[in-house]
Amino acid sequence: MKIIRKNLTMVIGILMFLGIVIVSILAPWFSPYDPLEVNLSQRLKSANAIHFCGTDFWGRDIFSRIIFGGRISLSIGIISITASMILGSYFGLIAGYYNEAKISKLIIWITDIIMSFPMIILGAIVAMTLGTGILNTMLAITIAFWPRFVRISRAAVLSVKEEVYITAAKSIGMSDFRIFRVHLLPNISSTIVVMAIIWMSDAITMEVALSFIGLGVSPPTASWGVILQDNLRYFLMEPMAVIWPCIAIAWTVQALNLIGDRFRDILDPKMR
Amino acid sequence: MIQKYSERSESNLLLKVINLKTNFYTESGVVNAIAGINFSLNQGDTLGIVGESGCGKTVTALSITRLIKSPPGKIESGQIILEGVDILKLSRREMRKVRGKKISMIFQEPMTSLNPIMKIGYQISEAICLHQGLSKAGALNKTVEMLHMVGIRAPDKCIFNYPHQMSGGMQQRVMIAMALSCNPRLMIADEPTTALDVTIQAQILNLMQKLQKKIGTSIILVTHNMGVVAEMAKNVIVMYAGRIMESAPVEDIFERPYHPYTIGLMESIPSLVSVKARRRLRIIPGNVPSLFNLPTGCKFSNRCAKSYSKCLQEEPPLVSVSPSHMCKCWLYV
């Protein structure tokens, strides 16, 4: 009980996030309508008893679109971040452990260049060179966050690798790979996971932004970004059509930030 | 400006601390960092406060200057009478006039105690401008004088330096210059040489003694090093768990320590005699107790070889074992 009181914000965040994830996973059971079903007689209606969030320009039920859209946006976010985390941490580990070697400098150089581009631009470059769609969007997001994971895992490795137990392990002839697995990874994993949670909200935001511009998920597949793009045209006519998906996005992003933020505070040794 | 040593007023008592109590209110409970201590200091003298980490000596130093962080710390009760005025009763504004001018402090880590992005000259002359009302130029001149007095070569160039450009010894000299710049009546030195190399330690201590004779300031020297105390202090108090266990003039304490803790401290110093005689170092068994978990009765009882049943039940009073030598132990009551 006391633990919950102390970490109230994180608990709220976790509940919020679980809430939206469960609703998304169970979308087919929760949604009253097919998200793609067009119903021209019910255009741009505001929230009422049969359409909880109203309908969009094509008469599609917004509530259903939002919860189905959640499936897409959330899974893109989660999968991309996980892929980025695995790849980035691996490269960061190498860069940190073999810090003097040329490979480390090469990795750092590449990450610096990628990081100098705003995320939208990176996504745009991917869209331009490889096309749009769910997979490419995931790729764009993975590329965008890869350098960040490289950086933090490298920094974490650098600070751990000088510890005596690593030298001790080396002195008994432990192979590098085993050292990674047994000593380094467990120690840096908490730092990395915390950042993954925090960046997951940015990843979802990035997907929404890209789809919103038209460079991400392609319509008519509903992701939150696509819904925004569809409905923004009619913002003045029916603002709630845009506000409801925004609330869903803000809810998710806020939830993840609450979790990650508090998590980071807990892990920070400076906290008294 | 410079007080002659021979000129003493009727009562040459500078500082008198009466029943000082300081607590810290933490999440895990209340800590009695100082549980009622009394001592006094005469003008021109040096008082050594000795003890291990956590005994309350630094808290004592900070309490005298009222620099205790106010949550979570609080000076609960007592009186600190400086030249006849109880400074605990002063308003914050009045206290600020005392700090730097009547009482100044130097700290253990000179590197972190100096502002890294300000020039040395500015840091020292800041106090001078404030307390002595000199102009900027006048204050800088005085600063150069002070730096010269603490033995820094080329002081007129030094004032334009930043702290990180100097060695530890030089930084501590700068701190001393800063502390003495307004001719304080009392300088409190909290472990001033602990962070320095041994050879530099000796230089700094020498400097402090020399300046004390010249300016006539009194010193409270907080340390865990008995050797430093032997060198510098006139009177010594030994603290443990926020209480004074023994207090005496320095010769008396070294010649005939009464309290078992003091005896333990003396015996655990390696000396040439003990080395030559291949005697094992006598250590005090156990660890300093956490202030949340002090034993009942005498606070040293759980580590004392000479403790008996009364020690575990009741805390002993501080009694005189000879003129000007006090001890807090049932053995001598």
Add this chain to the structure above:
Amino acid sequence: MSPYIIRSIIRAFVTMFIVLTLVFIIIRVGPVDPVRYMLGNYATAESYQSIRAELKLDLPLHTQYAHFLNQLLRGDLGRSYINKQSVVSQLLSVLPYTLELLVAGILIGIFMGVPSGILAALKPNSIFDHIIRLITMVGVSIPTFVSGIFLIWIFSIKLNLLPIFSVGTDNLKSRILLLILPAFSVGIWMLASITRLTRASLLDVLQKDYITTARSKGISESLVILGHALMNSLLPLITYLGISVNILLGSAVLTEIVFTRPGVGILIVDSIKTGDFEMVQSLIMLYAAIIVIVNLFVDISYSLVDPRIVHK
């Protein structure tokens, strides 16, 4: 000029050059053929070839590169294939709008963020502090376009206070009015993160030994905080500004779209959609240049503020 500054400038130039070259190569050698992308699925063989020749894409790569550098040195960034206007002229016509948005956002962030952070740090764990932490928590999380949409909804639609679209005349007053909401949309995030950063930094600095030393000299508390503590706590802020330019540029793009403002962001998005690669190439290089220059400024100003850096 100190050697540190000279080194920073050289580093900036080299990075710029590398990015330029990389962008150049990726567009021409990447998986998607720029011309095919532009023409779509209805291209005939002749139109494809003629456009390729026109854009000099069938020349060997190094020739194209030499040509490109040549053009660059003359200040010519090429021509948009779609509307035949020079990239530079299009850019210059929209750049002021993006710049004013960015500057306004940053100013809001700094001038509202730093004081809030200071106030929160001075009374840690008070009600005031908790409220600030809550507000910044929300402000930091909310994506820019979402905040933009909410702002429009509240202030333009519901309260009818501020305009969204141009009211015809392009005078100073309407320009300022049109700037307010987008600036806050970009600025909210900046404001929240600067508040947090200032608060944390100041709290950290106030624990340091040299603050105790300053107090022991009898200096007034306000001078201790504003003189000794503040300068030290602003150092991380400067670095942070450099890092956040990247994020701000991205936010600017989205804000411009949400508010249908002219600007570099819309320009780049439209160019990408239509496959106007000369435009895209130039705009990407422009983004990189801005970031490199800002980082350079940050490096230089940091070295001016923190004497320890220069003497390393």
